[in-house]
Amino acid sequence: MTYEEKCTIIFKKIKEEKPLVHHITNFVVINDNANTMLAIGALPVMSYAREEVEEMVALSQALVLNIGTLTPETVESAILAGRKANELGIPVVLDPVGAGATQFRTESALKILQEVKISILRGNIGEIGNLLGIKAEVRGVEGGVVDADTSDLAQRASQKFQTVVAITGKIDVVSDGKRAVKIKNGDILLTRITGTGCMATSLCAACAAVERDYLWAASSALGFLGVCGEIAARHSLGPGSFRVSLFDTFYGIKKEELKALLSLEVKD
Amino acid sequence: MTYEEKCTIIFKKIKEEKPLVHHITNFVVINDNANTMLAIGALPVMSYAREEVEEMVALSQALVLNIGTLTPETVESAILAGRKANELGIPVVLDPVGAGATQFRTESALKILQEVKISILRGNIGEIGNLLGIKAEVRGVEGGVVDADTSDLAQRASQKFQTVVAITGKIDVVSDGKRAVKIKNGDILLTRITGTGCMATSLCAACAAVERDYLWAASSALGFLGVCGEIAARHSLGPGSFRVSLFDTFYGIKKEELKALLSLEVKD
Amino acid sequence: MTYEEKCTIIFKKIKEEKPLVHHITNFVVINDNANTMLAIGALPVMSYAREEVEEMVALSQALVLNIGTLTPETVESAILAGRKANELGIPVVLDPVGAGATQFRTESALKILQEVKISILRGNIGEIGNLLGIKAEVRGVEGGVVDADTSDLAQRASQKFQTVVAITGKIDVVSDGKRAVKIKNGDILLTRITGTGCMATSLCAACAAVERDYLWAASSALGFLGVCGEIAARHSLGPGSFRVSLFDTFYGIKKEELKALLSLEVKD
Numbered sequence: 001m002t003y004e005e006k007c008t009i010i011f012k013k014i015k016e017e018k019p020l021v022h023h024i025t026n027f028v029v030i031n032d033n034a035n036t037m038l039a040i041g042a043l044p045v046m047s048y049a050r051e052e053v054e055e056m057v058a059l060s061q062a063l064v065l066n067i068g069t070l071t072p073e074t075v076e077s078a079i080l081a082g083r084k085a086n087e088l089g090i091p092v093v094l095d096p097v098g099a100g101a102t103q104f105r106t107e108s109a110l111k112i113l114q115e116v117k118i119s120i121l122r123g124n125i126g127e128i129g130n131l132l133g134i135k136a137e138v139r140g141v142e143g144g145v146v147d148a149d150t151s152d153l154a155q156r157a158s159q160k161f162q163t164v165v166a167i168t169g170k171i172d173v174v175s176d177g178k179r180a181v182k183i184k185n186g187d188i189l190l191t192r193i194t195g196t197g198c199m200a201t202s203l204c205a206a207c208a209a210v211e212r213d214y215l216w217a218a219s220s221a222l223g224f225l226g227v228c229g230e231i232a233a234r235h236s237l238g239p240g241s242f243r244v245s246l247f248d249t250f251y252g253i254k255k256e257e258l259k260a261l262l263s264l265e266v267k268d
Numbered sequence: 269m270t271y272e273e274k275c276t277i278i279f280k281k282i283k284e285e286k287p288l289v290h291h292i293t294n295f296v297v298i299n300d301n302a303n304t305m306l307a308i309g310a311l312p313v314m315s316y317a318r319e320e321v322e323e324m325v326a327l328s329q330a331l332v333l334n335i336g337t338l339t340p341e342t343v344e345s346a347i348l349a350g351r352k353a354n355e356l357g358i359p360v361v362l363d364p365v366g367a368g369a370t371q372f373r374t375e376s377a378l379k380i381l382q383e384v385k386i387s388i389l390r391g392n393i394g395e396i397g398n399l400l401g402i403k404a405e406v407r408g409v410e411g412g413v414v415d416a417d418t419s420d421l422a423q424r425a426s427q428k429f430q431t432v433v434a435i436t437g438k439i440d441v442v443s444d445g446k447r448a449v450k451i452k453n454g455d456i457l458l459t460r461i462t463g464t465g466c467m468a469t470s471l472c473a474a475c476a477a478v479e480r481d482y483l484w485a486a487s488s489a490l491g492f493l494g495v496c497g498e499i500a501a502r503h504s505l506g507p508g509s510f511r512v513s514l515f516d517t518f519y520g521i522k523k524e525e526l527k528a529l530l531s532l533e534v535k536d
Numbered sequence: 537m538t539y540e541e542k543c544t545i546i547f548k549k550i551k552e553e554k555p556l557v558h559h560i561t562n563f564v565v566i567n568d569n570a571n572t573m574l575a576i577g578a579l580p581v582m583s584y585a586r587e588e589v590e591e592m593v594a595l596s597q598a599l600v601l602n603i604g605t606l607t608p609e610t611v612e613s614a615i616l617a618g619r620k621a622n623e624l625g626i627p628v629v630l631d632p633v634g635a636g637a638t639q640f641r642t643e644s645a646l647k648i649l650q651e652v653k654i655s656i657l658r659g660n661i662g663e664i665g666n667l668l669g670i671k672a673e674v675r676g677v678e679g680g681v682v683d684a685d686t687s688d689l690a691q692r693a694s695q696k697f698q699t700v701v702a703i704t705g706k707i708d709v710v711s712d713g714k715r716a717v718k719i720k721n722g723d724i725l726l727t728r729i730t731g732t733g734c735m736a737t738s739l740c741a742a743c744a745a746v747e748r749d750y751l752w753a754a755s756s757a758l759g760f761l762g763v764c765g766e767i768a769a770r771h772s773l774g775p776g777s778f779r780v781s782l783f784d785t786f787y788g789i790k791k792e793e794l795k796a797l798l799s800l801e802v803k804d
Contacts, residue, residue, distance in 0.1 A: 034296050034462035055372070056370055071585045102583070102591040193574060194570035194580065236784075238575070238784030238786075240781060247507050247511075248508040248509055251460065299567060299730060303730050303779075307775050313634070313637070319640040320641065512776035512779075512780055515774060515775050519776075520773065
């Protein structure tokens with residue numbers, strides 16, 4: 001089976017199994033995250049209160065922890081839900097939004113990484129670099145520049161945090177500490193609407209719900225998003241219509257089209 | 269006057285009276301809820317703080333209580349606002365999102381039902397079933413399967429909670445304990461974007477603001493949403509364009525079109 | 537240089553300098569605010585926790601304080617971030633959403649005005665009137681009627697609060713206490729989607745980040761929004777497609793088109 005076929009099978013399984021993906025996510029993208037899940041055939045549930053997150057995650061097949069608009073309360077809920085997920089063998093995907101921008105974000109992300117076994121850590125190069133203690137320029141939550149090779153960084157982060165690491169950027173890199181996948185799909189318009197990084201994270205979680213090789217779960221998620229972005233861009237006049245078309249494409253993309261457009265480079 | 273004419277008159281009155289609808293709603297759909305109100309000619313206001321909800325609801329013509337992303341604080345605010353609405357004779361619509369998924373949700377919904385006189389209770393069959401103590405499978409907040417007849421369930425819930433009950437699903441059922449309306453409108457795409465259940469709830473509130481026969485307020489709201497969904501689906505390539513077209517249709521639908529497409533079955 | 541040219545230069549500078557705009561904004565429009573920033577080439581960051589707002593604003597080039605879904609905690613964070621911005625010379629734009637609707641909103645807006653030096657105060661006539669102690673009818677957060685001349689009101693508010701005041705409505709008025717600009721652009725559809733007032737506020741902040749004559753920053757922001765609204769309306773079937781087209785226009789509008797359509801009246 002080719003790598004491209006693996007990816008199409010993962011998305012077919014999502015449609016069949018309809019995994020419930022519990023999100024403790026930020027309020028900027030909460031609606032986009034939910035619509036991303038529904039468009040691919042997964043089910044979203046958003047729940048924050050410490051009174052219920054353990055019970056909710058127990059009903060779920062994957063958990064997203066996204067610190068984009070964090071407070072001490074949501075970090076506490078994230079850890080409660082994460083530990084319960086660990087106990088039950090439910091995959092947990094962490095998005096350390098803005099790590100490095102403030103001490104509170106960096107420390108909260110590191111605290112979650114310490115308290116919860118993370119299946120996939122998905123961030124941009126600035127965020128992942130900062131978690132490794134590399135001084136990276138982070139402008140808010142939208143990017144970052146690090147004087148380091150992305151593949152090397154992904155591998156180091158993977159080894160340090162004992163998790164699959166997915167770094168998104170012009171070229172995405174996924175590493176499990178040994179193997180690596182580069183994904184060369186995408187479109188510049190993905191950077192002109194908010195929340196596409198967070199969508200990538202949610203897609204990682206939906207994929208992880210049906211595929212326990214998390215390197216492949218993450219790679220498939222990022223490849224899928226990149227390909228859908230390319231297709232949506234063709235039908236777009238700007239970010240408004242791009243966003244509409246992106247959800248249409250999540251929903252309607254054919255597996256042949258996905259397979260044909262995926263541009264993966266695998267280092268086993 | 270036919271039932272279909274009643275529905276068109278309610279939506280005409282909303283355009284004329286522009287009721288202000290106070291929402292204590294969840295953060296997934298908060299933007300969609302506001303845009304739904306504006307598209308039909310009502311005015312939304314979203315306000316949560318216990319410091320102001322009583323004052324805000326006193327300016328309003330209807331109140332929505334939606335527990336989708338509840339916390340103990342928002343439940344407290346919901347009860348404060350609900351009681352003030354009761355005092356002033358302002359209709360209150362409750363959406364017990366995810367009741368049954370967690371104990372906190374079930375208990376919070378029941379607590380609101382106990383403390384506040386609800387005009388319309390709008391949920392899916394899993395949520396309403398769970399509130400009645402029927403063990404129902406609820407997967408997050410997106411659905412539910414109950415081994416019971418929907419009409420029977422709506423009637424029982426209506427009698428138990430002394431409110432109009434609207435259960436949405438493939439066929440919607442509204443009951444006031446005696447009379448019942450079935451609404452056979454809708455499109456599968458309504459289940460592929462988030463928040464259409466919550467939109468149904470907001471529409472119930474806008475209708476209740478101008479029509480004190482809450483059975484008809486709820487039936488008109490659900491009929492309107494179903495018909496708009498059917499029209500929007502014709503112009504859609506997927507959930508992204510469907511959502512856009514849904515708001516366009518809320519805004520532009522002609523009363524003749526609404527009347528012609530409504531598929532109601534009334535049991536007086 | 538004509539006034540119209542000034543406006544196009546401001547938006548060119550935003551594209552070049554990519555200012556980071558820190559938002560403490562409401563949950564209805566948080567996603568729209570972020571997408572507005574990205575569409576014009578600025579960078580948004582949304583951050584609320586008192587643990588980090590001072591650090592976050594120090595990385596930013598402008599700060600938005602929007603009290604649409606305020607709580608005592610977000611008001612506290614707004615003041616912390618605002619004071620730090622003052623210390624660092626970063627412009628602060630305040631949107632007193634719903635001031636006058638409840639005592640909590642009026643008092644919170646006045647408290648922020650007292651504790652923080654505001655660069656631009658952007659509201660509708662009801663909100664600004666209420667802050668001046670003029671009894672104004674405010675229906676929720678969507679409008680207001682005041683028995684007073686808008687230009688006079690803007691001037692009085694500007695003098696009282698020692699800030700540029702931008703009052704949006706059918707005709708927008710901006711005053712710095714002496715000079716005044718009237719902006720006659722816009723379309724009725726801007727009132728049929730939620731958050732366009734809040735978008736105006738975010739645009740004011742992005743403009744203020746690159747133009748320290750805040751009268752011109754605010755006037756350019758409102759002119760830009762009005763012109764984009766006019767263009768988007770031409771391509772729209774209703775509020776759903778209008779919103780999509782609005783973001784496309786924010787992104788793609790040509791400076792010649794902007795210059796040609798701007799309708800400004802300046803009183804130096």
